[in-house]
Amino acid sequence: MDRKTFQNKCRKITKELIKKSFPELKKKRVLVFVPLFFRKAYSGLALWIPPFPRMLFLNKERSTESDSFLRGLLSHELGHQSLHFMRGLKKSIILASLYWLSKKVRRKEEDEANKLIIRRGYARDIYATTKRLEKIKTCGGIQKYYMSSEEIKSYAKKIGKW
Numbered sequence: 456m457d458r459k460t461f462q463n464k465c466r467k468i469t470k471e472l473i474k475k476s477f478p479e480l481k482k483k484r485v486l487v488f489v490p491l492f493f494r495k496a497y498s499g500l501a502l503w504i505p506p507f508p509r510m511l512f513l514n515k516e517r518s519t520e521s522d523s524f525l526r527g528l529l530s531h532e533l534g535h536q537s538l539h540f541m542r543g544l545k546k547s548i549i550l551a552s553l554y555w556l557s558k559k560v561r562r563k564e565e566d567e568a569n570k571l572i573i574r575r576g577y578a579r580d581i582y583a584t585t586k587r588l589e590k591i592k593t594c595g596g597i598q599k600y601y602m603s604s605e606e607i608k609s610y611a612k613k614i615g616k617w
């Protein structure tokens with residue numbers, strides 16, 4: 456699948472996810488891009504820098520992954536946008552800065568994004584995404600910032616969302 460086709464696919468999935476499960480983002484503009492270059496370890500990125508619209512960036516190297524993987528990845532990035540929305544701009548800016556400075560803040564932010572989408576019914580998708588990323592060597596260095604597939608499963612079971 457070429458980059459443009461993958462970008463269109465991601466846009467379509469994102470639109471469906473927002474419609475179904477992210478009501479707070481329905482009236483917001485969320486743009487989805489698959490850029491030419493992306494850092495190897497990363498699969499996606501959620502950005503909100505006003506006055507620009509909310510944006511998601513996806514790594515084109517994930518274009519061969521399953522639909523469930525992509526739903527997990529895109530719902531995770533939308534989870535970040537929902538957290539931004541609920542916090543408002545000031546808090547989001549402070550947290551975005553701390554995200555890159557503090558390992559603890561970063562881990563907590565990633566946990567919150569995953570827990571939000573698990574509560575909204577995407578446990579099996581983010582499980583599939585995480586399970587796969589745990590196997591991709593180039594992603595190994597950043598996995599410590601994320602819930603493991605087993606942590607996802609046990610959290611989902613605990614709250615009755617598995």
Ligand SMILES: [Zn+2]
Nearest residue numbers: 531535565568
């Ligand atoms: Zn994230």
